[in-house]
Amino acid sequence: MAFSPGKATTKNLFWAYLSFASTKLLNFVAVIIIARYVDPAEFGLMAICLAIMGYFEIISKFGLGAALISVKDRQEETANAVFFCALFTSGLMALLLWWGSGGIAGLFDSPELQPLLGTICLVLVIRAVSSVHISLLFRELSLRKKLVPDVAQGLAKGLISITLAMMGYGVWALVLGYVVGAVIGTVMLFWMRPWRPTALPDWPTVRYVMGYGSYLIGAETINSTPRLLDNLLVGKFLGPAALGIYAIAFRIPELAIKSFTSVAGTVLHPVMSKIQTHPEELATYYYQSLRYCALLMFGVGAAIAVLAEPTVHVLYTDKWYGMIAPMQFIAVAFAVSTLNMVPGGLLKALSRTDLMFRVALFNLPMFVLLLAAAIPFGITAVAAAQLVLAFVRFVPTYLATKRVMDVTAGKVFAALRPALICAGSATVSAFLVLQLHSGSELLRLLAGAAAFGATYLVALRILVPEAFSAGQRFILKRRRA
Template sequence: MSLTKKTLKNISAVGLFQVFGKILNLVTLIILARLLSPSDFGIVAIAGILITLVDGLKDFGMSSAVIQRKENVEKSLRTGFSIRLIMSILLFCVVYIVAPLWANFFKDQVISSILKISAIVIIIENFNFIPNTKLTKELRFEKIVISGFLGNISYSAVAIFMAYNGYSFWSLVYGRIIQGVVSSIIFWIINPWKFHLQLDKKIAKELFNYGKYVMATGFIILAFDNLIYTVLGKLIGPTVVGYYIIAYTWATFSSRQIVVIFDKVLFSTFSNISNDIPRLGNAFLKTLKYTSIITIPITLGIFALAPEFVKIVLGEKWAPAILPLQILCIAGLVYSLSSATSSLYLSMGKPNISTILVGMQLFLIILFIIPAAKIFGLIGVASLVSLSGLIFAPISFSLAVKFLGIEGKSFVKILIPPLLSAILMAIFIIGIKEYTKMYDIISKYPLLYLIFLVLSGIIMYVLILFILTNGRLKEDIRMLYSNLIS
């Protein structure tokens, strides 16, 4: 089987379970948004700031470093696991000690209790490392997504049950812990491994040398998100953090929910052909083509439907998140299109590029986030996030063009049809909304009205894209479908 067909088959395998998993996640989020208050989401996010930052330190890029290696893989796996386990235990102790101080900073002692209980996830998820990394390196993604899917089911069941029975924010905390336990157990069942500690100093040094850039990139991205939670939580309060979380989650739906289907496969695939630049460039362009066809209309569709979606699906209490959601759609669009460049740089052994770019973006956020939050509140922070994405995405693409020897017009040919089709689709949806206002349909049949708008947008997008691509869209869909069936 050719690498292209194997990649498409892997994307299909990952995609099948990922689609079900993401649908489950989104349904769970909608249900929890209706059962819980914005402050419940906000206070867990504020506690989670410390957890996610500390958790990002334990991996140190070990997973990517092992995947990229061509020799001593088994020793590398055991060495990476041993390092991560030691780091996990130390970091758990750090969180437990720092928890009261973190709670004092936000003047809410319940944060300390949340932190001490949530910190166990840092240790639990370490046991996914060997089976997850090994399966990823071997391109056996269908087994990985099965574990993730079953973990998602456990989270949904526990979180919804507890939220319905009045456990407020604790439903999110315990749901997350159960998810980690179930996922680790399933990983062990699917790909059994013997617990064995080994620390090879030479391999450890090599893993650190490669992984330090991956870890730095991941840590900066975590700092990027959590800096926003910190500033909003400290200056305005946990309720506004809750609004931001919902707005950001749906605005970046395509980049964080859909593109991950491709990214799980792309790094391993790109790594296998990293020495063949023309082939790598061709694979990169094909990836950009398929991601843009899917993610651009989703993001612009969310922009057009934000008011109706928030009020009808999430509830009126989330109305303050509508405008931030629309503004953050710009960031979501940029992230979804530029996601493949990160996998490209990692596969080429140039992880420092992503580190530098996200570092510069974080620096920009650090400079302006406090005045943006103080003067313009949530709207100012959302605008700053989107603006930072617009500034640095072109730089990332230009570097990709340089390394791959691709002509800039190749990007234009790929991006223009779906972008223009999606813009016309969004205008069409807004036009329908304006026309139907006089009939007061939304108050009589709100859910049916929303479904009608979504279906109308999809039909319009596909029709326009089919015309702009001179019918090639049909062949692209047929190619993906045939690989899915296989």
């Protein structure tokens, strides 16, 4: 049977998003409960740990999984090389983080950080053990099997964290839940996609996987800076309590948007890799990916932004109300990041990670300047800087894409236009309903969401009838299954 990019994307995107979103949803529910027992400052300490871990994890992965996904032949030899290289790089990064934890704690004037970082660094090695297993699932487009490990990890993490938080363990409830969740997820990956190394890797294969990742690691490190460096600077200059509120403001946008863009990028990469030798088919698939990803994510981002106030009032206590404005900016910024996610999948599929690195390097100084200017004005200004950067990053990304494929600005805008109209009209509708409704916050939320959803679906039916019909068929098919 011939390979169908559209069917492969739809099927695997569904399962990948379901598994990823299930984990995020479990985490989100856990955070709502934990937030009643843990103070913003303790959430801030955990956010600092995760931001530092984010940089160390990118380096420890070294783009090795992407190399296994993209390789055309010698899969087993490449898998062996990825496994041993991942253990080496992750072990080294874990050791460096443990060794430097005291200095980091001193930098933030928070002695509590040293034991927290010394414990959480274990996750680097834990995840490295299953690096080949997860990469093979993506390479084989067998993402249905990823659901069980993700849900098991989310459940374990949430239950441990909630239990310990209710017992008064504070930030340690978050850290220990994070470590236990990583262990459970790794064990379940071994069960769902069995694999073990068959031989020590040969030097040429090691050179290939390390060379592939050398540019990718630089690009991913720099591209992650807007989400990691902001946490570190907010924690340093505005304090752990402000960082705790800022970090929780990311929860809903991460659940609804970032989870999709992260998953979509990992699905688009292997699909594009399979059709990389057919330029016309690849170009058609590229524009379609932009179109449908934007239709989904622009709508979700706009909905979160316009409904942020009643949502926070319903879900959280008043000590967290400062997250409302930052959450609005973050939601729109994540939605706009769709413009950079699809080109990123294309460049990885064509093994042009060097262009990704150059684009990231070009964007880095602009973000640092934006962030430095925003920090004195508080967390809302920092979130606004995220939105500005999301737009700024698109220009060099577009120019890099033109280097490998004949894309045009007109076709890109044509692909995005339906999403812009649908999201814009639905936002206006929901805003008017919220202004006119004077009931409880829950009723305002439900009324605003209903207005947004109805307007968006009507606009979608008019502008993109084929997408509306395809969505109906997909839902009906899943119900029958």
